[in-house]
Amino acid sequence: MKVKLADKHGFCFGVKRAIKLAESHQGGITLGPLIHNKKEIERLKNDFGVTVEESVENLPRGSEVIIRTHGIPKDDLAKLTQSAEKIIDATCPFVTKPQKICEIMSQEGYQIIIFGDINHPEVQGVMSYSSSEPIVVMSPKELFGAKLKEKVALVSQTTKKIEDFLGVASFLVQRCAEVRIFNTICNATFDNQEAARHLSQEVDIMIIAGGKNSSNTKQLLSICLEHCQDSYLIEDESELDPQWFTNKKTCGVTAGASTPEWIIERVVRTIEGYKG
């Protein structure tokens, strides 16, 4: 089976930076998983003794605490500042941006609208910086019936699709006197999406390697499915089903921003071994 890799795929700047920080703080504890990739989290634990603690209350006093790429809520950061021995901030700088925007815009009296998944840790962090109650939506439909103010500010979860963001933006522009739109979708997300869109149009099957909780990986799957019905999301090569490849000639491979190169390599090697 012939395999084509997407021109842009895998680790982004923020993830690379976070992993370097974790590797250089052996024995550190991350508050929630550092990135959305179980296998890489296991590697950090096995090779560098970096463990995960879900709740700020359960952290042993005096720990070295690493803040995950997605950031954490403002209150948790305040508690950490009290209890931790050392805080290593691995928040992606592209996530710090919407946090700051929410803080400043809400202080200036703008109603905050966040385009993203309310259950995603990045969004929960961003929300916490708004001094007024923000509205979080995944689509314009969810804004029907919402009490919108005259002046609103819109930010996006960094890993969303630009088309969907524009849909929310257009809805607001039609209803509010002023909409202050901050395009906080990160370039790596955008580039990976463009490359996946392109590749999925020229292959028979698409494999997306990445964590099932990873927002940007899920967006890649959604984009590939628009052009290639045979698109599958897998965490690693063990989830590949050889039957998917029957009668297929070319397989495209892409990977989420938190998928390490070593997983991608194994996936590619396994697929290359299939007959098709």
Add this chain to the structure above:
Amino acid sequence: MKVKLADKHGFCFGVKRAIKLAESHQGGITLGPLIHNKKEIERLKNDFGVTVEESVENLPRGSEVIIRTHGIPKDDLAKLTQSAEKIIDATCPFVTKPQKICEIMSQEGYQIIIFGDINHPEVQGVMSYSSSEPIVVMSPKELFGAKLKEKVALVSQTTKKIEDFLGVASFLVQRCAEVRIFNTICNATFDNQEAARHLSQEVDIMIIAGGKNSSNTKQLLSICLEHCQDSYLIEDESELDPQWFTNKKTCGVTAGASTPEWIIERVVRTIEGYKG
């Protein structure tokens, strides 16, 4: 021939206000036509002695000068303040808004983007309030190759279609870090457009009464043509061609924001006389 009038049509708040001001200042001079409707301008001249002067330099010193609904450039206003005996400001308050926005936003360092017709007097007035060179476009295509800054502010000519405004907004959101969007399309424009869109889908022929220079009238024609191929823009009943109505049963009528009711009534009566 059966005639249906659009639920909302004709004179808007700003035009009504301007005409009242002109009528109560007999012998006044308007700088450029007060509104984009020749017949109404003729009526104001004949019945109230209100005349039109195109250039601020040609105004007799000490005149009573009426500022047109579309507003005038900032420099012209400064000259008027020096030379006129009295200034009667009939600028539509919905036009004053984008003027002020351009002034403040450009002072705050935002690059100004105006969605509108660069040759239209309203747009020329709005442009003049930007302290930096604004970009004026009629479509997103015109922004290709434009040197866009990171922070831009977008306003619209008050009489444009919201769909086209959203197209320009979406283009900018994809390319700029912050886009501050002010929906300055006026409600009367929006309401008249919605009513025209609705009516044009249920009749055999649409007649749009209004000035050929009137931006909002041209938008009404464009909307009607989307749904009814037999849509015609006329200035008054003398331009109606009875042949248009052959084999037609129902005629829809709408009118621009600067079309007086007396013209609309004559148009309706003339069409009602046709056999179809």
